[in-house]
Amino acid sequence: VTGSAVAEDGLVIDPDELHRAQDYYHERGWTDGLPVVPVTESYLAEFLARTGRDPDEVVLAMPQLNKECTVRLAALNAALAGCRPEYFPVVLAAWDSLVTENYAPRGIWQSTTGTAPLLIVNGPVRHAIGLNSQGNVFGSGFRANAAIGRSIRLTAINVFGLRPHQLDQATQGTLGKYSACIAENEEDSPWPALHTDHGLAASDSAVTAMVIRSCIHIEARHAQEPEQLALDIADTLARTGALVHETTSGCAVLGPEHARLFARAGWSKSDVQQALYDRALVSRAKLTAVGKDALSRKSRWRLSSDHPDAMPDEAPAVQGDPDAVRALNSPAAVVVLVAGAGNAGVSTILETLGPRGGPPAVTRVEQAGG
Amino acid sequence: MAKVQGFPGYAFATVPHPVASLDAEQLRDAARGVLPEVLTILGVQQ
Numbered sequence: 001v002t003g004s005a006v007a008e009d010g011l012v013i014d015p016d017e018l019h020r021a022q023d024y025y026h027e028r029g030w031t032d033g034l035p036v037v038p039v040t041e042s043y044l045a046e047f048l049a050r051t052g053r054d055p056d057e058v059v060l061a062m063p064q065l066n067k068e069c070t071v072r073l074a075a076l077n078a079a080l081a082g083c084r085p086e087y088f089p090v091v092l093a094a095w096d097s098l099v100t101e102n103y104a105p106r107g108i109w110q111s112t113t114g115t116a117p118l119l120i121v122n123g124p125v126r127h128a129i130g131l132n133s134q135g136n137v138f139g140s141g142f143r144a145n146a147a148i149g150r151s152i153r154l155t156a157i158n159v160f161g162l163r164p165h166q167l168d169q170a171t172q173g174t175l176g177k178y179s180a181c182i183a184e185n186e187e188d189s190p191w192p193a194l195h196t197d198h199g200l201a202a203s204d205s206a207v208t209a210m211v212i213r214s215c216i217h218i219e220a221r222h223a224q225e226p227e228q229l230a231l232d233i234a235d236t237l238a239r240t241g242a243l244v245h246e247t248t249s250g251c252a253v254l255g256p257e258h259a260r261l262f263a264r265a266g267w268s269k270s271d272v273q274q275a276l277y278d279r280a281l282v283s284r285a286k287l288t289a290v291g292k293d294a295l296s297r298k299s300r301w302r303l304s305s306d307h308p309d310a311m312p313d314e315a316p317a318v319q320g321d322p323d324a325v326r327a328l329n330s331p332a333a334v335v336v337l338v339a340g341a342g343n344a345g346v347s348t349i350l351e352t353l354g355p356r357g358g359p360p361a362v363t364r365v366e367q368a369g370g
Numbered sequence: 371m372a373k374v375q376g377f378p379g380y381a382f383a384t385v386p387h388p389v390a391s392l393d394a395e396q397l398r399d400a401a402r403g404v405l406p407e408v409l410t411i412l413g414v415q416q
Contacts, residue, residue, distance in 0.1 A: 065374045161374065308394040 029163065030080070032153050032178060039079040046085040047075035051092055052368050059095040062160055064107055065167065069095070069159045077155040082147035087129055090144075090207060091151050093365040094119045094181075097209035098152070101361035103353060108211055109162050113244075114170030115353060117152050118212040118251075119181040120337065122195040123205030125365050126183040133183035135341035137253075138215060138348065149179030174213055182339055188256035189338035190263030197269070198362040205365035210251055210335070211353040214242070220258065221345040226265040229258060230272065234279035236349045237334060238327035240290045243282070243302050246313065247326060249333040251350040252276065256342035273331040280327040280334075281318060287325060335360050383407040 004014045021038045025031050048055050048071070055072035062068070071092065078091045098104045098117060108115055121131050132142040140146065156162040164170065170177075186193045186202075195206035216236050223229040233252055242248045252272070254262075262272050287293040292302035294310035303310055318324040328334060340346065372380035383404050392400065409415045 064371075066376065067374065167371070167374070303390075308397070 025080075030154075030158050032150065032157060034178070036080040036154070037082050039076055043079055044072070044076055047079055047083075047088045048072065050085050050088040050368050051366070053092065059092065060099055060105060062105055062107070064110075065160055067160050069155055073159045074151070074155060077158055078147070078151040080158070081150035081154050082143065083151055084129070084143070084147075087144055087148055087151075089365050089367050090121060090125055090129065090148055090205070093205075093207040093363045094148065094152060094209060097207050097361045097363040100363060101209045101211070101354070103211045108353065109156050109160070110167055110169055112169050112171045113213065113353070114173045114177075115211045115213050116174050116176030116180045118176060118210045118350060118352075119149055119152070120194060120208040120210065121148075121181065121183040121205070122186065122193045122208070123200075123365070124203065125205035126186075131181070131183040133185040133339050134188070135343070137182050137185070137339040137341075145181045145183070146179050149176075149181030153177060153179065174215075176212060176215065180212065182253075184337045185256060185339045188259075188342050190260055191269045191338070194335070194337045194360075195362050195364075198359055200362065200364055206362050207365060208360050208362045210350070210360065212251070212350045213353070214349075214351040216349045216351070218258075218347045218349060219345075220347070223258065223261060223345050226262050226267055226275070229261060230275040231279045233347060233349065234276045234281075234327075237276060238280040238282045240282060240286060240292055242351050243287075243292055243327065245299075245301055246295060246315065247329040247333065249328065249352045249354055251335040251337070251352055253337055253339050253348040253350060255340040255344065255346045255348075256338055257345045258347045259338045260342075261345075269336050270331070272336050273334055276334050276336075277326070277328050277331040281324045282327055284323050284325060287313075332358070381411045383411060 004012050006012055022035045025036050030036065051071065053071045055070065057071045058068045059071055059074050060069045074091060074095055075088055078088055083091060104117065126133060129144045130142065131144045162168040184194055193202060194208060195204060196202050200206050218233050218236060220229055220232050237248065237250050284293060291304035293313060294303055294305040294307065295313050296303055296309045297311045298309060315325050318326055372378055385400050385404050389400070
């Protein structure tokens with residue numbers, strides 16, 4: 001087919017022009033491999049009108065790369081990613097959260113660890129822009145989730161030059177590098193929302209950024225006892241493969257069915273965090289068997305006691321058991337929230353690079369003029 | 371990295387992976403192997 005095609009609603013489309021535009025962007029390396037949305041000055045202006053911030057304001061700087069992302073560049077890449085202009089306040093809050101979290105400015109996107117920046121959205125903006133928090137969360141099908149998460153990746157590529165095999169040195173990436181944005185299912189959660197745990201009102205909207213590597217499902221459809229379910233989830237948190245450093249951290253994204261099981265037993269969100277902390281244990285014998293029983297003198301990464309850089313792991317005994325080592329350094333090292341459908345007993349552990357005891361990076365979404 | 375820091379001609383030597391899993395003697399061998407290149411960059415030898 002050549003020439004223009006007219007859709008039922010009168011929209012005129014020239015497929016040849018679309019193909020040429022996509023080739024133009026691809027040839028310049030301005031994509032993540034998927035088609036992008038062509039951006040004009042007037043379309044960019046619609047995004048900038050959604051914030052009171054100066055287009056030249058720096059939202060994130062990487063001095064090691066001599067590069068800065070401004071509000072304008074963040075808007076440009078949001079548009080390229082397929083965002084609608086009304087998503088842009090969420091994108092800006094995401095950038096502020098990434099700065100607060102402080103892994104991206106220090107170079108985690110260049111690292112061999114191959115992480116992705118997960119964005120968790122709370123508050124009324126979820127419904128206002130159509131973010132999915134329910135069935136198929138983490139999956140496809142929702143423009144706001146897909147495009148907001150993707151806007152961060154496209155900015156990493158186009159503004160900071162973090163292309164794979166070049167300044168992005170990931171040994172193995174993770175599927176979330178295309179896009180990783182979810183919303184909390186506040187309506188089906190028995191507990192207060194994540195952002196209200198950290199000083200914001202339920203009527204506020206917020207974005208929490210988190211460096212993630214793996215996304216591991218917990219199958220427990222027949223669970224009835226909260227202690228058993230907590231042990232099942234904690235077992236994944238404490239897997240030896242996740243232990244880069246002395247301890248690890250995670251985000252437990254509980255399906256509504258699992259959250260309600262805990263809540264019915266009278267457990268608060270803090271109780272779940274404490275239960276996971278108590279049960280996330282790994283034995284010294286297992287650490288020895290996998291060659292992670294000692295620590296590096298320089299980096300404190302886990303390695304074998306036979307390694308020339310090794311020093312002993314002197315973690316204290318847990319509850320009188322000298323063979324047990326904690327996988328988490330505090331209950332706060334696992335963030336708990338609720339997302340997904342209430343149609344099965346399934347939850348997810350996101351393996352994160354922090355926080356290990358500090359608060360998550362929660363940022364309020366600011367609308368223009370408000 | 372040298373290019374983004376405005377010094378595209380910056381000379382550097384590389385040591386092949388792996389490094390983290392080497393024992394002390396293997397590390398010494400890797401250092402010995404790269405030493406001539408380092409000395410050339412520093413202008414100590416041609």
